[in-house]
Amino acid sequence: MDCIFCKIVAGEIPSAKVYEDDTVVAFNDLEPQAPVHVLIIPKQHIASMAEIDERNSAVVAHIFEVAAIIAKEKGLDDGFRVVSNCGESAGQSVKHLHFHLMGGREFGWPAG
Numbered sequence: 001m002d003c004i005f006c007k008i009v010a011g012e013i014p015s016a017k018v019y020e021d022d023t024v025v026a027f028n029d030l031e032p033q034a035p036v037h038v039l040i041i042p043k044q045h046i047a048s049m050a051e052i053d054e055r056n057s058a059v060v061a062h063i064f065e066v067a068a069i070i071a072k073e074k075g076l077d078d079g080f081r082v083v084s085n086c087g088e089s090a091g092q093s094v095k096h097l098h099f100h101l102m103g104g105r106e107f108g109w110p111a112g
């Protein structure tokens with residue numbers, strides 16, 4: 001399968017990892033949109049949030065535990081944002097489930 005995030009999991013594409021365990025990996029986004037911009041992904045290939053069901057949702061819960069750990073480590077005590085773009089209209093460009101953890105600046109709502 002030609003998936004860049006599976007290749008990052010396999011170590012075939014280099015990345016600046018900030019966290020890794022048996023089921024998830026987190027690394028700095030190549031084009032950061034905030035002073036802290038980390039992508040947290042399951043090691044298992046799941047295409048998007050639309051493919052989450054009762055068989056694979058545990059890894060999503062774990063990703064949110066990891067998000068809280070990374071936010072603490074990065075000192076994001078004022079706040080942070082976690083976003084998952086799902087599908088074309090939401091602007092998902094990589095078809096491997098990922099959560100953007102962003103912080104270190106003010107955010108608008110719903111965009112920006």
Ligand code: 5GP
Nearest residue numbers: 004015027028029030031085091092093094
């Ligand atoms: P999406 O647009 O799917 O929500 O987010 C994909 C994110 O992956 C983008 O923010 C983009 O900068 C990031 N990205 C794409 N390719 C790579 C890569 O090879 N390495 C890293 N670290 N980030 C990537």
Ligand code: ZN
Nearest residue numbers: 003006045096
């Ligand atoms: Zn993948």
